[in-house]
Amino acid sequence: MELADLYGRVLLEEEIPADLRVLLKDAAYPAMVEQGNYIKCQRCLSKIPKHEVILPNGGYYCPECILLGRVTSTAQLYHLPEPNSFPPMQHSPLSWQGSLAPWQEESSAQMKKAVDRPGEYLLWAVTGAGKTEMLFAALEKALLQGKRICLASPRVDVCNELYPRICAAFTGCLPVLLHGHSSLPYHYSQLTICTTHQLLRFKEAFDVLVIDEVDAFPFANNQILEQAAQRARKKQSTMVYLTATPSAQLLKRVKQHQLAVSYLPLRFHQHLLPLPRVFLQGSWEKKITGGILPRKVGRLLRAWSQEKLPFLVFVPQIKLLQPTLQAVAAVVGPKYQGTTVFSADPARIDKVQALRSHQLNYLVTTTILERGVTFPRLNVMVLGADQPTFSAAALVQIAGRVGRDQERPNGDVVFICSDPAKNVKMALHQINEMNYKGMKLLNG
Amino acid sequence: MAKCLLCGCSIFQPLTLEWLLSLQPVQLPVVCPACQKEFETLRGQMVCPGCGRLQKNEDLCPDCQRWSKMGELELLNNRALYRYDQAMKDYMQRYKFAGDYRFRLVFQDQFSRFVQEKSDPHRVLVLIPVDEQTKRKRGFNQVQGLLAGFNALQLLAFRQKEERVKQSTKTRKARMETRQPFVYAGKKDLNGQEILLVDDIYTTGRTLYHAKHILQEHGAGAVHSLTLAR
Numbered sequence: 149m150e151l152a153d154l155y156g157r158v159l160l161e162e163e164i165p166a167d168l169r170v171l172l173k174d175a176a177y178p179a180m181v182e183q184g185n186y187i188k189c190q191r192c193l194s195k196i197p198k199h200e201v202i203l204p205n206g207g208y209y210c211p212e213c214i215l216l217g218r219v220t221s222t223a224q225l226y227h228l229p230e231p232n233s234f235p236p237m238q239h240s241p242l243s244w245q246g247s248l249a250p251w252q253e254e255s256s257a258q259m260k261k262a263v264d265r266p267g268e269y270l271l272w273a274v275t276g277a278g279k280t281e282m283l284f285a286a287l288e289k290a291l292l293q294g295k296r297i298c299l300a301s302p303r304v305d306v307c308n309e310l311y312p313r314i315c316a317a318f319t320g321c322l323p324v325l326l327h328g329h330s331s332l333p334y335h336y337s338q339l340t341i342c343t344t345h346q347l348l349r350f351k352e353a354f355d356v357l358v359i360d361e362v363d364a365f366p367f368a369n370n371q372i373l374e375q376a377a378q379r380a381r382k383k384q385s386t387m388v389y390l391t392a393t394p395s396a397q398l399l400k401r402v403k404q405h406q407l408a409v410s411y412l413p414l415r416f417h418q419h420l421l422p423l424p425r426v427f428l429q430g431s432w433e434k435k436i437t438g439g440i441l442p443r444k445v446g447r448l449l450r451a452w453s454q455e456k457l458p459f460l461v462f463v464p465q466i467k468l469l470q471p472t473l474q475a476v477a478a479v480v481g482p483k484y485q486g487t488t489v490f491s492a493d494p495a496r497i498d499k500v501q502a503l504r505s506h507q508l509n510y511l512v513t514t515t516i517l518e519r520g521v522t523f524p525r526l527n528v529m530v531l532g533a534d535q536p537t538f539s540a541a542a543l544v545q546i547a548g549r550v551g552r553d554q555e556r557p558n559g560d561v562v563f564i565c566s567d568p569a570k571n572v573k574m575a576l577h578q579i580n581e582m583n584y585k586g587m588k589l590l591n592g
Numbered sequence: 593m594a595k596c597l598l599c600g601c602s603i604f605q606p607l608t609l610e611w612l613l614s615l616q617p618v619q620l621p622v623v624c625p626a627c628q629k630e631f632e633t634l635r636g637q638m639v640c641p642g643c644g645r646l647q648k649n650e651d652l653c654p655d656c657q658r659w660s661k662m663g664e665l666e667l668l669n670n671r672a673l674y675r676y677d678q679a680m681k682d683y684m685q686r687y688k689f690a691g692d693y694r695f696r697l698v699f700q701d702q703f704s705r706f707v708q709e710k711s712d713p714h715r716v717l718v719l720i721p722v723d724e725q726t727k728r729k730r731g732f733n734q735v736q737g738l739l740a741g742f743n744a745l746q747l748l749a750f751r752q753k754e755e756r757v758k759q760s761t762k763t764r765k766a767r768m769e770t771r772q773p774f775v776y777a778g779k780k781d782l783n784g785q786e787i788l789l790v791d792d793i794y795t796t797g798r799t800l801y802h803a804k805h806i807l808q809e810h811g812a813g814a815v816h817s818l819t820l821a822r
Contacts, residue, residue: 203693203731211692218691
């Protein structure tokens with residue numbers, strides 16, 4: 149480990165070798181601060197009632213960020229300010245050869261401008277729009293200016309997918325990938341790709357901080373991670389939120405002109421988003437637990453299976469997975485194979501792969517597959533779309549699984565619900581709004 | 593509303609007439625029923641009489657037979673509350689190794705009651721200690737954390753000087769070859785006093801048998817043991 153590994157970082161004693169610690173006496177500060185009946189962790193900035201976290205030896209510890217190594221009141225944190233000491237680049241680090249569509253160019257130019265203008269930006273791009281490529285020009289510019297950049301996402305799989313793409317596009321610099329399951333070592337790099345949890349280990353480090361899928365778990369509604377993201381960027385820096393489904397909070401800030409927004413309402417293949425069809429069916433749950441599908445649902449699924457189209461059926465609760473699978477299997481016949489998927493399923497990745505390689509024809513799933521998966525020619529059905537498990541954002545994301553390939557740019561999205569609840573209406577409204585914007589673009 | 597320590601979900605606890613009439617303060621649960629179900633209890637199950645492990649018959653398990661062969665005349669007759677399965681391993685990881693002291697509350701009530709049931713006035717309670725280095729780093733003794741309202745005697749201490757390697761980092765063979773780590777910390781001879789040892793996990797039994805030997809060298813009578821997990 150070198151001194152440079154500490155630039156812009158917040159590390160615990162045990163994360164730094166002893167010989168280096170000697171040099172860093174001035175860089176240390178107490179890891180926890182008392183505030184009346186509360187104790188405040190200086191790494192994750194959460195305040196915890198003292199009596200909950202007192203240890204028998206009289207010290208305190210922070211339970212909130214304990215998975216990154218325990219912070220105790222007797223410990224010290226080490227931090228060195230970010231000097232941006234990167235070797236200046238002679239050539240452009242960007243080796244990406246692709247090109248952008250005209251409407252993508254516009255967003256790309258806006259992002260490029262944002263690099264020079266500190267502040268917060270929202271890039272509202274529909275599912276499957278090619279957000280990452282749109283950032284390339286902005287990232288290139290920032291890299292040439294010697295700025296430090298971070299691409300963060302709440303989801304590990306997004307980071308894992310992003311890393312090779314960024315490495316391939318920017319051969320001129322060595323990006324670093326950080327997350328809890330990664331075995332790659334840390335090195336001081338101009339370009340960091342990490343999970344939002346890893347931002348807890350940074351302080352005033354980044355000139356450009358991009359957060360992909362801001363509305364995804366665990367970042368959404370998580371105060372600790374939001375604070376961490378704010379602290380990880382420099383005081384004068386650019387923050388970009390990327391999402392297809394911004395939360396009400398973000399939209400409110402857009403309305404109040406605190407957040408500049410840039411839209412990308414068209415998919416890369418220039419087709420509009422498929423609009424979900426909503427069917428009211430009061431007793432679907434009772435029928436399915438009784439082993440049969442509502443007639444309309446059965447008719448739709450049979451039609452899909454006859455056309456040999458793969459499909460996903462979303463259910464609101466894990467306990468509905470098995471009954472739904474049996475009911476669907478009875479309708480589509482034994483030749484059409486399917487199985488269930490849920491978050492704690494150890495074979496989850498294999499099953500998703502099996503659907504992609506046509507060994508399976510359909511999956512019955514919970515919201516776990518709402519984002520991050522792409523299947524060609526897909527159709528989607530949501531049972532109980534009105535239930536609170538499905539937020540409006542989740543429904544938009546689910547609908548966004550459909551029509552992502554050039555071959556079949558549209559498809560069927562069906563919502564079955566017992567009443568047209570607010571989340572369903574909001575999802576439809578959001579999709580319509582983006583399609584309206586997209587239509588305007590298409591028609592010039 | 594209370595939040596489950598293990599999974600973070602909210603726990604709904606209805607207030608019952610029974611509770612109202614008991615005139616007791618509200619006892620907020622720490623773990624949700626779904627998480628509680630993950631742990632497999634050994635109460636009322638058929639276990640090995642020597643070490644308390646779950647099995648299908650009432651004979652000594654191979655581990656305990658080996659202890660007998662190695663010259664152990666009286667086995668510890670260990671009894672455990674839960675099976676040391678994946679759920680318990682994950683729990684120990686977060687409680688002991690990550691050091692989340694709040695996690696003691698998950699089993700504190702149950703384990704205290706369990707120890708209360710098994711202890712009687714003529715048996716002295718002795719907890720397995722934690723070595724100084726670990727204690728300084730961890731800030732607590734995990735066995736003590738699991739027990740509330742007991743007076744245990746400090747009869748055991750760790751041998752000084754030697755750099756101790758944690759049992760949990762070793763293989764089974766290396767564990768069995770561990771030398772006596774304890775010294776006797778009491779003042780008087782135990783004079784035939786019966787002892788009840790308490791520890792968090794019984795894995796090979798090595799640590800507990802070392803404790804038993806050192807106590808019996810100083811005059812202890814029968815030594816039995818209780819653990820949270822086996």
